[in-house]
Each structure stands twice: as C-alpha cells, then as structure tokens.
Amino acid sequence: MSRISDRSLSCNWLRLAALCIFIFSLSACAAMKSVRETTGPFPGRHETEIERNKFAVARGEDVIGRLAVIRLEKGDTLPDIARHFSLGINAISAANPGVDVWVPEAGERILLPLSFILPDTPRKGIVVNLATMRLFQYKEDGTSLSVTTYPVGVGTNERPTPTGQMHVARKAVRPTWHVPASIAEDHRKKGDDLPAAVPPGPENPLGEYALYLSKSGYLIHGTNKPASIGLTATNGCLRLYPENVKTLFDDTPVKTPVLIVNQPYLIGQRDGVLYLEAHTPPEESAAHETEILYRRLRTIEKKAARALDWKKVKEVQAEARGIPVPIFELRQGSEKEVAKPVEVEHPETLYGKPEIPALRLQAWYVLAADVPDMIEAQRIAAIINHQGPQIPARVFQKSDSYRVIAGPFNDGSEAKKAAKRLKIDLEIDGIVIEPFKNG
Template sequence: MFCLSQKSLAATYSLSDPDSDLIGAGYWVSVQESETLLDVARRHDIGQEEILLANPEVDRWLPPPGARVFIPGQHILPAGERKGLILNLPEMRLYYFVSAEEVVTYPVSIGRMDWKTPLGKTRIVRKQKSPSWYPPESVKKEAAASGEVIPNVVPPGPDNPLGKYALRLALPGYLIHGTNKPYGVGMRVTHGCVRLLPEDIEELYQKVSINTQVQILNQPVKIGWLDGILYLEVHPPIEEHLEARGNMMRYALEIIYQELEKHPAILIGSNVRQAIEEQNGVPVPISRKTDEPPMPINNPLFD
C-alpha cells in the first residue's frame, strides 16, 4: 500500500510484511494533450530510462493524446541492509528507509561511464539549502575542450546545476542534489553525483538527517518474494559491469539458484528467459508453488 504526497508522486510504502520483498504496483495511464512521454514520467515520479524501457513502442516526444502508457511502479527491494539510503546504479533509483516499516523511492541520475558514481558504503555529512556550485578543475577542462567557459563559482539560482538542495556525502566531491534540468533524471548524465527531481530532493532533504547511511550498489538483477512466489527484476547493466554484460543469463541464474538453495521453489524457465531478454525493469514471477499449475507472467507488458 502507498500514499501520494501533494508535492510529488513519490510514494511511501509499508514494510509491515517481513516475507515480502516487493513494493508498489505497475499501472496504466493515458497521455494527456500536449504531453511528452517524459512529462508522463515526471508526473508519476519515474525516470527517463525507466519509462522508455517499459514503453518501447511509444514515441518519446510525440505520443498521441490518449495513448496508453505503462507506469513501472513496482520494485523489488535491493539486496542490502534496509537502513538509510540505498542507491542501485543500474536501476537508477534511490530507496530511503524511513524506518524498519517504511520506505520511499525516487528516480535518480548517476555518473557517466567516464565519471563513475562510486560503489560502497558512505554517509551524509552535510545538508545545504540553496548551495553554490564550485566546479572542479576536471569539469572546467572538459567544458573548455568543447568551447564552453564555466566560472569558478555558480551562485544559487536557476542556472545552478545543483538545484535548491544538496546532501554532501563523506566521499569527497560527491553529492545527492537537485537539478535545473529535470528531464535528465533517470539517465547516466552526471559527473558522478546523484541527481534527483526538484520536488523529490526537497522532500528527501526534509526527511534525512546528518550521518544517514548511504549504500551504493550495482545490482542489475534483483530477486524477491511476494506471497510465496519468487520474482525477478532485470535492468540493463551499466557499461563497465563486464560480467553481467558478457552473459546476463549466467549472471542471473547464479543469483536465482543461490536463492533457491535457501528457499526451494519450482522455477518457470520461460519466464526467466523472457525477463532477461526484455531487461525492462519490471518484476515478473519466476516460480510457482508445488501444488499450483505453471504460472504465466502476470504482466501486461508481456501479453
């Protein structure tokens, strides 16, 4: 179950069921007059790559009014300590565990391949409202190579790429912040920082505190249980993740079989294969209970 705030469509999900690893639900909406697919994504707090993967047949810039769009609003929680913030890079999604019984999730942008967002565990060391941006020399050199000039300091305002709020991490030079280019959220476009929609960073800024733990993970394949059924969620791996990119089927099966050794279930091979081929980030059931007939993928995208 979830509730929507008045400022944004970021959802707060209950974690009251200890046996469930899935939150949210996917659903269909209609494109409104003059909307792009990215307008629909922002209205439902979905990142750009997320909505494109879930709707490959819909034109990004000129979807016909009334066209049906699938909102991939269901997520398997990442495999990590359910505490503080978890960022899953391939998913380009941030999870904030408000408590042991509540989680909020937001789409994010992460670093490009040549400006990687680092993996590991860190924490928030400073909160800044209306931050100034001090571009590092590497960023200024990159801009100069393309004929641009970046000042030494960009003050708060509409031209500041950090937006109105910033959370500084213990990793030197890395922040979780807003943006003055919201339609880039949900892509690999940053210089390593984590970028949120303006309405989402405002909400997160108010919720988190100094010393909140931050885990940065690389999980293109996630698995989790719901009502005794194992689900699989597959995202395109980040470019530098050579193991997953080289053989996604083998990579995914290793994760699945490790789970089945702990919790035996009857695997539905065709569902596993289809989820890995699609890599659209939508959770699909890949097991059935011993007393049930084979279970097809209960996902409108695969109809």
C-alpha cells in the same frame, strides 16, 4: 362485467411492465459490455491517484508498489509523464519499448513502472541502486518498516558514480557550485566559459538542496535539468527531481548511512510469488551479473524442489523492461495473487510540465529549425522545451514545412543567449528574430 374488464386491464399493465423490465435489462447488459470493453487489455481498477514514493515494507517481502497504466493525451511527452509519477526517463522508456519519447501518440496506453524490487542490501539509511537509477530511503518506526523511493540521475561511463558504503557528511540549502577544473575545461572546449563558482539560482546545476557525501566530491542534489533524471548524465553525483530532493533533504539527518550498489537483476518475493526485475547491465559486466542471478535462482529452485521456468527467466532478462515479473510460485496456487496493473486517470495538469508563454509581437525569437516533417519539428521543440533552464519553443506550420520557434525573449541579449545555448548544447544553428517595429 367491470371486474372482468379491470382484470384484463391489469393483465395488460403487467405485460407492459414485464416488457419494460426485459428491454431495460437488455440495455443494462449492453452497458456492462461497453464498460468491460473500455478496460481493454489491462483490466485493473480505475484510480485517480497512485502511490509513487512512500511504501510500507511487509516483513519478509521484497516487492513494493503497483504497476499502473495511463492513457496519453495530446502534447504529452514521456519525460512529463515520468516526472509527474516520480519515475526516471530510463524506467518509463524501458517499460514502454517502441514508444516515441518526445512525440508519443495521443490515446496510447503507457505502463507506469511503479512497482519495485528492493535491492539486495541491509534495509537501513539510504540505498542507491545505480542499475535501476533509484534511491531508497528506509525508515524504521517501532516494528514497521517503510521505504521512500525516488528516481535519480547518475554518473556517466567516463565519470561514474562510485559504489560502496558512505554517509551524509553535511547538508546545504541553496548551495554554490564550485566548478571542478575538469568540467570547466570541457565547457571551455565547447566555447562556454564557466565561472569558478555558480551562485544559487536557475543556472546552478545543483538546484536548491545538496547532501554532501563522505566520499569527497560526491553529492546528492537537486537539478536545474529535471529531464535528466533517469539518465547517465552527471559527473558522479546523484541528481533528484527538485520536488524529491526537498523531501529527502528534510528527512535525512547528517551521518545517515548511504550505500551505493549496482544490481541490474533483482529477485524478490511477495505473497508467495517470486519476481524477477531485469535492467540492461553494462556490456562488460553482463556475463558476471547473469552468473550471479542464475546461481541465486538455482539455490531457490533446489530449496523449492521444483523446476524453475528458465525460458521465462531468459525472456525477462532479454526484454529488460525494469518491472517485477512473476517467475515462480514459492507457495503453490499463489500465482493468482499477482496484481493486475491499475488504470490511472490522466491528471488535469502534469507536475513540472514545461509551460510555453503566449506569443508577443514585441518580443524576440530564435528560429531553431525549419524542417519538412511535422514529427521531427515537434521532437525538436519538445527537446528545447525540456532544457534546463527551460527554453520555450513551439512549432509553426508553413505551407511546405514546419518551423520550430524558440521564445518569446524579452530582449536581444536573452535571444542571443538562447541561440548560443542551442548551439553549444544541441548543435542547433538558430537565427535570432527581431521584434516588430512600432509605427
């Protein structure tokens, strides 16, 4: 009798265990589903770090790096994300069309264009592609080749960076900026008299390191305006982020060859797949650049004896997002080798993000703007914060408007100097605010 009751008891236990396992497996399925859902449209891996500067170059391959995605947090700006990941503002803007550069939405997913097609040049010394605003430094170690790449700021249309072969003539730490007469004249017209020479320090636009090129008057240097990397803002020199120019300076001996090219359309292969990276070419050379690209693609098409998807080529060209896009299988079945973007975790702090000091009642301030729109106020504050040297600024909410307050400044002259810079550089008529009087 007791054996019978034992058996029925154990049967019940078995049923209970089976039920528990069933319920547990159901919840596990739900958990898996939620994981899949959170990866969203970019189902790549989650990573805390991603390579951004140094890459190995495999023999016969032209594409380096990986695309990545990051979720923005409140207060992020695209220039801050760009600097942290060693990208130029041009690259991050082109890769993310329609995203507000200064006031993007928190939670928005941003594509980090950390994959590059190497320019069509000999892989030796330093190569700068003006169209992509990137510098490539090749290093050969025995049989292996590596490349270190940095974003750069280049010359304007009026004062363009020269192209061609040159070399590093000399190097200097903490260089003095001898102001060219043309630049001094430009500043004088704006009411900003520059001295004949600007010594090293925060006001020096050359930053802490300079590599003087053999073409007289042209330098590769750092900057006191890091937000200008990826812009056509120089007088023909090449600017790098302060942290990048230090590495380049240390790694580059005098007489290193420097080749400056302008290649808006890059084609290259990786793992049997042909990629096209398109950047918007200057209007005057667009037709010529397209002709060169099509000629190269027709040669590849002929060699492969298969038709190219020309519609896709034209789409990539029109979008000009500056990222390598697979356009052709050189080896049949190789398209599956195309890597998906990896999801990168947002770092706790973004490298180089301007910090805003705490408010002080005894400090001086400048009222930079009083506007009805919050986004406009936030944009103005962000732009002021990214000046070089930085002018700290924040937004105060009033009952019917938003005020942009620059500061704190230690004294009246500092505040007046900031107000003058706001006027000259940003055409903002700031109002100096005196500190609270004691007693």
